Amino acid sequence: MSKYRIAWLPGDGIGVEVMEAARIVLDGLELDAEYVHGDIGWEYWCTEGDALPERTIKLLENVHAALFGAITSKPVKAAAAELAPALQGQGLSYRSPIVRMRQLFDLYVCLRPCKAYPQNPLNFKEGIDLVVFRENTEDLYAGVEFSPVPDGIRDSLSSHAPAFQAFGGLAGDDYAISCKINTRKGSDRIIRAAFEFAQKFGRKKVTVVHKANVVRATDGLFLETARKVAQDFPDIAWDAANIDAMTMWLLKDPFNYDVLVAPNLYGDVISDLCAQMVGGLGFGCSGNIGKQLAVFEPTHGSAPKYAGQYKVNPIATVLTAKMMLDWLGELEAAQRIEDAVATVIREGRVRTYDMGGSATTLEMAEAIAGQLTGRRAA
Numbered sequence: 001m002s003k004y005r006i007a008w009l010p011g012d013g014i015g016v017e018v019m020e021a022a023r024i025v026l027d028g029l030e031l032d033a034e035y036v037h038g039d040i041g042w043e044y045w046c047t048e049g050d051a052l053p054e055r056t057i058k059l060l061e062n063v064h065a066a067l068f069g070a071i072t073s074k075p076v077k078a079a080a081a082e083l084a085p086a087l088q089g090q091g092l093s094y095r096s097p098i099v100r101m102r103q104l105f106d107l108y109v110c111l112r113p114c115k116a117y118p119q120n121p122l123n124f125k126e127g128i129d130l131v132v133f134r135e136n137t138e139d140l141y142a143g144v145e146f147s148p149v150p151d152g153i154r155d156s157l158s159s160h161a162p163a164f165q166a167f168g169g170l171a172g173d174d175y176a177i178s179c180k181i182n183t184r185k186g187s188d189r190i191i192r193a194a195f196e197f198a199q200k201f202g203r204k205k206v207t208v209v210h211k212a213n214v215v216r217a218t219d220g221l222f223l224e225t226a227r228k229v230a231q232d233f234p235d236i237a238w239d240a241a242n243i244d245a246m247t248m249w250l251l252k253d254p255f256n257y258d259v260l261v262a263p264n265l266y267g268d269v270i271s272d273l274c275a276q277m278v279g280g281l282g283f284g285c286s287g288n289i290g291k292q293l294a295v296f297e298p299t300h301g302s303a304p305k306y307a308g309q310y311k312v313n314p315i316a317t318v319l320t321a322k323m324m325l326d327w328l329g330e331l332e333a334a335q336r337i338e339d340a341v342a343t344v345i346r347e348g349r350v351r352t353y354d355m356g357g358s359a360t361t362l363e364m365a366e367a368i369a370g371q372l373t374g375r376r377a378a
């Protein structure tokens with residue numbers, strides 16, 4: 001038996017290609033790991049009515065970690081229209097499998113490091129090194145949504161929320177409600193994770209991202225929780241900023257920030273911004289981390305327009321595999337991957353189209369694998 005059993009989930013579109021690339025790099029490490037394929041993605045929604053089939057959930061229950069490529073998501077009505085005829089009209093509704101995995105396995109930390117590797121022609125500025133901690137299971141992603149709005153919900157809101165008067169007279173299908181639900185526990189654990197990370201790696205500051213001046217209840221709770229958690233880390237500097245201002249300030253002076261922590265949707269937004277500052281979609285890596293399981297995925301999507309061309313940059317997925325190794329405790333192997341990526345970027349001989357070059361996805365992977373130096377894992 002191998003030391004590690006890893007669920008291998010390519011998913012849709014370019015997910016398949018970048019995972020093939022990641023495998024070339026991982027195989028260069030001679031890690032004692034077994035990679036077990038799992039079905040996931042649009043195809044399984046269309047043919048089985050479930051983009052995350054039960055057998056894949058079972059697989060995830062029996063692995064040390066998972067590496068996941070990308071998924072195609074479509075709005076509810078478009079998704080229903082693509083179901084196999086035999087599955088239509090059964091009330092099946094599409095939910096993003098990555099969001100489901102996060103919730104099913106309580107992968108509450110979404111960790112998104114955004115580091116500018118020296119000489120990357122796509123760096124917004126050299127030296128950027130930001131780490132986003134995004135809450136990953138609640139907030140506007142809770143999945144508590146109404147469209148149309150049932151009478152019972154309308155009546156309850158009418159009697160509890162004076163501001164609801166403005167909407168109370170509408171017909172149920174003339175509006176929709178998505179609930180933003182944030183808990184003390186959920187806020188505490190993500191904020192704590194950010195502070196613990198800052199402490200462990202000697203980072204200079206934690207910035208709490210919110211919109212508590214307007215979204216008072218939920219973001220108010222998040223900010224209040226941050227104040228409490230911060231007391232447990234007196235040696236870590238921290239501040240807080242509204243999400244809108246944050247996007248401006250980050251662009252203006254990224255060096256004023258270090259570790260960022262945010263509720264789910266703001267974290268989604270801010271992590272794309274941070275990824276863009278260090279090279280864009282080809283460089284954004286991420287981990288969805290819980291107590292038992294962690295699912296690692298590049299931040300980018302399935303990019304249908306590039307699918308099958310072996311053209312996209314696999315560095316995001318290679319760095320994602322590096323994060324997985326860190327999480328497994330294979331720190332030396334993880335470092336070797338990061339060093340290899342940094343060397344290939346710095347030398348600039350092999351570049352994918354986004355970096356101004358013409359290397360294919362797999363040529364980039366081979367170049368990185370070719371740079372893996374140091375002691376081989378036993």
Ligand code: IPM
Pocket residue numbers: 073096098099268299301
């Ligand atoms: C991400 C993505 C996902 C999200 C989508 C694909 C559901 O944007 O991982 O950031 O919104 O969380």
Ligand code: MG
Pocket residue numbers: 268269272
């Ligand atoms: Mg996103």
